[in-house]
Amino acid sequence: MQHIYHHDLPVDDRGYYGRFGGAYIPEILHRNVELLKEAYYSAIDDPRFIGQFNLLLHDYVGRPSPLYKARKLSEYYRTNIYLKREDLNHTGAHKINNAIGSVLLAKRMGKSSIIAETGAGQHGVATATICSLMDMNCIVYMGATDIARQQPNVERMKMLGAEVRQVTSGNGTLKDATNEAINHWCRHPDSFYVIGSTVGPHPYPEMVARFQSVISEEIKKQLYEHIGRENPDYVIACIGGGSNAAGAFYHFIDNPEVKLIAAEAAGLGIDSGMTAATIHTGSEGIIHGSRTMVMHTADGQIAEPYSISAGLDYPGIGPLHAHLASTGRTETIAVTDREALDAAMRLTRVEGIIPALESAHALGVLDRRKFAPDEVVVINLSGRGDKDINTYLKYCDDAQY
Numbered sequence: 001m002q003h004i005y006h007h008d009l010p011v012d013d014r015g016y017y018g019r020f021g022g023a024y025i026p027e028i029l030h031r032n033v034e035l036l037k038e039a040y041y042s043a044i045d046d047p048r049f050i051g052q053f054n055l056l057l058h059d060y061v062g063r064p065s066p067l068y069k070a071r072k073l074s075e076y077y078r079t080n081i082y083l084k085r086e087d088l089n090h091t092g093a094h095k096i097n098n099a100i101g102s103v104l105l106a107k108r109m110g111k112s113s114i115i116a117e118t119g120a121g122q123h124g125v126a127t128a129t130i131c132s133l134m135d136m137n138c139i140v141y142m143g144a145t146d147i148a149r150q151q152p153n154v155e156r157m158k159m160l161g162a163e164v165r166q167v168t169s170g171n172g173t174l175k176d177a178t179n180e181a182i183n184h185w186c187r188h189p190d191s192f193y194v195i196g197s198t199v200g201p202h203p204y205p206e207m208v209a210r211f212q213s214v215i216s217e218e219i220k221k222q223l224y225e226h227i228g229r230e231n232p233d234y235v236i237a238c239i240g241g242g243s244n245a246a247g248a249f250y251h252f253i254d255n256p257e258v259k260l261i262a263a264e265a266a267g268l269g270i271d272s273g274m275t276a277a278t279i280h281t282g283s284e285g286i287i288h289g290s291r292t293m294v295m296h297t298a299d300g301q302i303a304e305p306y307s308i309s310a311g312l313d314y315p316g317i318g319p320l321h322a323h324l325a326s327t328g329r330t331e332t333i334a335v336t337d338r339e340a341l342d343a344a345m346r347l348t349r350v351e352g353i354i355p356a357l358e359s360a361h362a363l364g365v366l367d368r369r370k371f372a373p374d375e376v377v378v379i380n381l382s383g384r385g386d387k388d389i390n391t392y393l394k395y396c397d398d399a400q401y
């Protein structure tokens with residue numbers, strides 16, 4: 001049975017990772033965020049809470065997710081590639097780890113109404129799933145563009161009993177859904193906001209990272225079983241707000257021998273104006289309650305992002321990742337739509353695994369970076385591609401696969 005490590009992220013008591021983070025929130029939410037902080041720190045010190053969390057991860061999600069040695073992909077790239085199979089989790093992505101921890105915490109705080117935002121729909125589905133398991137009312141905000149491109153997940157949320165509220169402001173993507181969820185939270189401060197990534201005011205980035213840290217906890221044990229050592233040479237993960245990357249990096253952050261690579265979404269290219277590559281094109285600013293890297297327009301407004309992948313289509317990034325990138329702890333590679341689609345097709349045809357479009361950006365790093373034949377590369381396969389089938393089919397037609 002796993003345990004959540006009481007491992008220190010590089011974060012201070014006010015939620016700052018270096019100069020990034022904090023809690024920039026309207027007065028009306030102040031008390032709720034304070035109560036959340038108290039409840040969270042008391043919960044993670046309570047063996048009963050940790051026991052409930054671990055039991056659900058094991059019996060309901062199906063953890064530990066396998067660490068799979070992708071032999072054919074390894075041969076193709078002439079290195080040693082291991083895939084952390086978060087795609088095999090119940091509901092199809094890493095998002096369920098955080099949804100379980102957060103909704104358990106909401107229950108412990110006596111809440112009965114849950115709100116969430118979603119981009120690709122995976123966090124919405126995960127939250128709706130746990131709400132149905134725990135008899136909670138669930139409202140999910142989702143942008144109109146994302147509703148159109150991630151239709152199967154919209155139907156799943158409805159089937160699970162959640163109310164999906166369409167957001168038409170901005171370009172109808174994750175940023176806009178998050179704005180509306182925060183507006184709802186301000187109007188109903190007693191509801192519990194389950195944030196789907198390592199973004200938002202403190203303690204959310206820390207809390208979500210900790211609920212996801214089971215990923216790197218398992219990687220260490222599983223890699224040891226495979227090759228007799230706990231530490232790979234590289235861990236690669238895609239980065240939207242940064243929750244799967246935070247989970248995959250967590251227990252390696254303090255070990256500089258393990259190189260960490262974050263794959264952000266370049267969209268049509270980092271200089272195209274159609275991108276979601278926040279680290280490459282952003283500057284410091286405040287978004288959704290924390291100081292971090294943000295994509296801005298020339299006159300200082302938050303820019304409309306673009307990526308083929310709904311889960312990476314976001315103009316910010318969690319403060320942990322802004323810090324890790326600014327200190328050189330992570331290397332960030334911007335992977336285009338096209339490179340991600342190519343990488344997704346390669347995994348599908350070589351290993352028989354259809355990845356989520358988000359995870360395909362992490363796989364795209366393999367074409368951009370050379371790894372030595374004796375190096376060990378772990379890629380976090382954050383989710384499965386069922387939700388993206390229509391996009392893939394269109395690409396296959398265009399590319400005449």
Ligand SMILES: Cc1ncc(COP(=O)(O)O)c(C=O)c1O
Pocket residue numbers: 093094119120121122123196197198238239240241242243244245310311312356358359382383384
């Ligand atoms: C499968 C999958 N991977 C990655 C992401 C990106 O989110 P994060 O950066 O929080 O892991 C999403 C978001 O929807 C997702 O569905």
